[in-house]
Amino acid sequence: MNKIVKSIKEAILLSNLKDGMTISFHHHLRNGDYVLNMVMDEIAAMGIKDLTVNASSLFDAHMPLAGHIKNGVVTTVQTDYIAAGLGREFSEGIMKNPVQFRTHGGRPADISTGKTPIDVAFIAAPAADPMGNCSGKYGKSACGSMGYAFADAMFAKKTVVITDNLVEYPLQDYSISEDYIDYVAVVDAIGDPKGIVSGTTKITRDPVGLVMAANAAKVIEASGLLKDGFSFQTGAGGASLAAAKFLKDIMLQKGICGSFGLGGITGYMVDMLKAGCFKNLLDVQCFDLDAVESIKNDPRHMEISSMQYASPASRSAVVNSLDVVILGATEIDTDFNVNVHTDSNGYIMGGSGGHSDTAAGAKLSMIIAPMMRARLPIVTDRVTCVSTPGKDIDVLVTQGGIAVNPKNAELRQRLKDAKLPIIDIEELKAKTEKITGTPRKIPKGDKVVAEVICRGGGVLDRIYNVK
Amino acid sequence: MMRRSMLFLPGNNPNMLINASCLGADAVIFDLEDAVSPAEKDAARILVRNTMRYMDLGGCEVIVRINSVDTPYWKMDIDALLPHKPALILLPKTASKEDALIADNYMSEVEERLGLETGVTGLMPLIETAAGVENAYAIASASPRVKALFLGAEDLTADLQCKRTKEGREIEYARCRLVVAARAAGIDVYDTPFTDVNDDEGIWEDARLAKNLGFTGKASISPRHVEVINxxxxxxxxxxxxxxxxxxxxxxxKEQGKGAIALYGKMIDAPIVARAERTISMAQALGIGRGDN
Known part of the structure; x- marks a missing residue:
């Protein structure tokens, strides 16, 4: 038996893809991904129409998708994140059906429970053997973890591995095993390494970002959660990384050994592992080369699937064992609802990713954001889009003060005792608007271009077209 | 007013000015001098004036470094900013008592002309020439408006024709001389910034050295140094x-009617008491240490 097919086209034919079906992609090759475009071009050339694309995230490298939508090849999009360039197209109303935004936990939950069944999954694989055992750790297009691809491989009716690095059977240390794979297509390149992972991610040098980061680390220190066995997730943004650096200093100074670092993993988290701040890293996605090297070589740095990471349908998910998560926001309102889907003008430029999952699971969910960006205040009366409900957010850290959600009185008292600069969120809003003025409300369009689906099901909010 | 740290912020950078009070420094120095090119002097002056006029900087004290008295800008700087009551005017290239008095007199003139309260804004001569170092006591005691001396090592080492080093042996004399002159005149004294923003260890050593020499506080050109200095x-x-x-x-x-008392075998005299009072007052202001007194 041999699963190798001559081309992507042959894999599509053999998988019996028809009009109206659902296909899926993972986003581990990020903005360097070639696979989604290659597959979509082939499908379009074959005349297949009315497809649903379920992609764990969409980047601007996937701009040709807009053309396939306009031509009717794709009529529904299910995803967890859409980058700004492609997001603008959706916001301007290129698609009849609204985009279905899920979370990184909600997506595999709905795939595994059959709410969003996948007919054919296309799995870009930096290394694969002829039977389809595949891994992200090896090869010129290495991306490290392949956490988001597990649900697709396990639950799709047909699964096609697409690789540019065919190795001898059996591939050692594979991530996804052959029993889920139907076909293996070999191509020249699955992606551009420059866009797949960044070089060493650097922390911000922006003084305001550093002030926020230092405050974030102090909040964690004062929260009572920073002790042996501590677990932590942070984003790859400049201030979030700087917070990790400050936190590392505190942990080393106090001799605290945490249990695990979680999430999209950067070199900074790897440094914390090496320095003894954590016993393990649980990695659903690698952000930079240091993370890729680490997951390949260090057994303490473990790959996890998005189901294990965050799925509410799993028997247990790591997010529910998480102590602290640091998250970003494009806007946050006075009820602590957070927007990470749109910019302040209403254009789609992101998505929840693991935002709502970790916020719901972690004991302390912290938003770190400047008081204003490009003249616009971050704190508003009502966010343009609710991505993560305020009930799941504990604290907002800005350079102008730390606002604690009134639901968490204990945290407020702890921060007060630690003499941290606490400010009421309404006061923070007023303080910012004193500088920026109060922005006029952006009028909503009359067409729903996206629905934000709660990780537990149900529509959390709707995004309208931009006029 | 406690001034452990003073952070220089370029007067022509709105983003930094807006965030002035968020950067952790006890005082910020809005800079109209070296950070601002001649073509932008007027724009920076207006920006700094408006920042002082409209922004609430909370507990962060404002100092303005104006241009030196040998430039065409310094009077315009004082005209524009004195009405907004900066705590101090930092006067660059103060080389003599006369330099300090020129600025002092003009500040008094502006205060009178505009009906401002006299002496609300103090003067902090920036000592950054060999002549300034040698005249330090005369400058420090030039007038009641002189509230502190400030050492500027970059220009000073150029004037001394030596290289500025991290260890700072070349400015040892100037540091000690300024501390002695300022203390003899009964005013404060502030140390020069540590200029390597990437040397996280170096700033600790340099700040500790300044404290041990008797400086009241230390300036910084990088927000990253503020917390260390504090x-x-x-x-x-x-x-x-x-x-x-x-x-x-x-x-x-006092209870026992004793005139003198020893603690740990050491006589407690007036300077020790004065220092203890300063320490307690600073600790209370910072909310650290005992809260029972």
Whole structure:
């Protein structure tokens, strides 16, 4: 038996893809991904129409998708994140059906429970053997973890591995095993390494970002959660990384050994592992080369699937064992609802990713954001889009003060005792608007271009077209 | 007013000015001099004036570095900013008592002309020439408006024709001379910034050295240095404990009608008491150490 097919086209034919079906992609090759475009071009050339694309995230490298939508090849999009360039197209109303935004936990939950069944999954694989055992750790297009691809491989009716690095059977240390794979297509390149992972991610040098980061680390220190066995997730943004650096200093100074670092993993988290701040890293996605090297070589740095990471349908998910998560926001309102889907003008430029999952699971969910960006205040009366409900957010850290959600009185008292600069969120809003003025409300369009689906099901909010 | 750290912010950078009070410094120095090119002097002056006019900088004290008295800008700087009551005017290239008095007199003239209260804004001569160092005491005692001296090592080392080093041997004399001159005149004295923003260890050493020499505080050109400077120039818990012990010993001595008292075998005299009082007052302002007094 041999699963190798001559081309992507042959894999599509053999998988019996028809009009109206659902296909899926993972986003581990990020903005360097070639696979989604290659597959979509082939499908379009074959005349297949009315497809649903379920992609764990969409980047601007996937701009040709807009053309396939306009031509009717794709009529529904299910995803967890859409980058700004492609997001603008959706916001301007290129698609009849609204985009279905899920979370990184909600997506595999709905795939595994059959709410969003996948007919054919296309799995870009930096290394694969002829039977389809595949891994992200090896090869010129290495991306490290392949956490988001597990649900697709396990639950799709047909699964096609697409690789540019065919190795001898059996591939050692594979991530996804052959029993889920139907076909293996070999191509020249699955992606551009420059866009797949960044070089060493650097922390911000922006003084305001550093002030926020230092405050974030102090909040964690004062929260009572920073002790042996501590677990932590942070984003790859400049201030979030700087917070990790400050936190590392505190942990080393106090001799605290945490249990695990979680999430999209950067070199900074790897440094914390090496320095003894954590016993393990649980990695659903690698952000930079240091993370890729680490997951390949260090057994303490473990790959996890998005189901294990965050799925509410799993028997247990790591997010529910998480102590602290640091998250970003494009806007946050006075009820602590957070927007990470749109910019302040209403254009789609992101998505929840693991935002709502970790916020719901972690004991302390912290938003770190400047008081204003490009003249616009971050704190508003009502966010343009609710991505993560305020009930799941504990604290907002800005350079102008730390606002604690009134639901968490204990945290407020702890921060007060630690003499941290606490400010009421309404006061923070007023303080910012004193500088920026109060922005006029952006009028909503009359067409729903996206629905934000709660990780537990149900529509959390709707995004309208931009006029 | 506690001034452990003073952070220079370029007067032509709105983003930094907006965030002035968020950067952790006890005082910020809005810079109209070296950070601003001649073509932008007027724009920076207006920006700094408007920042002082409209922004609430909370507890962060504002100092303005104007241009030196040998430029065409300095009077316009004072005209524009004095009405907004900066705590201090930092006067660059002060080489003599006369330089300080020129600025002092003009500030008084503007105060009178605009009906402002006299002397609300103090003067802090920036000593950054060999002549300035040699004239330090005369400058420090030039007038009641002179509230502090400020050492500027970059220009000073150029004037001394030597290389500025991290270790700072070349400015040892100037540092000691300024501390002695300022203390003799009964005013404060501030140390030059540590200019390597990437040397996280170096700033600790340089700030500790300044504190040990007797400086009141230290300036910084990088927000990253502020926290270190604040930490070094804050009293330690053991210093605070000792200060309370001194005050307790003095109280007991008074109760017992004793004129002199020893603590740990050392006589407690007036300077020790004065230092203990300063330590306790600083600790209380910072909310650190004992809260029982």
């Amino acid at each position: 930490s070094v120039f804050s009293p330690t818990v053991s210093e605070i404990d000792y200060a309370y012990e001194v005050m307790e010993a003095i109280r007991r001595a």
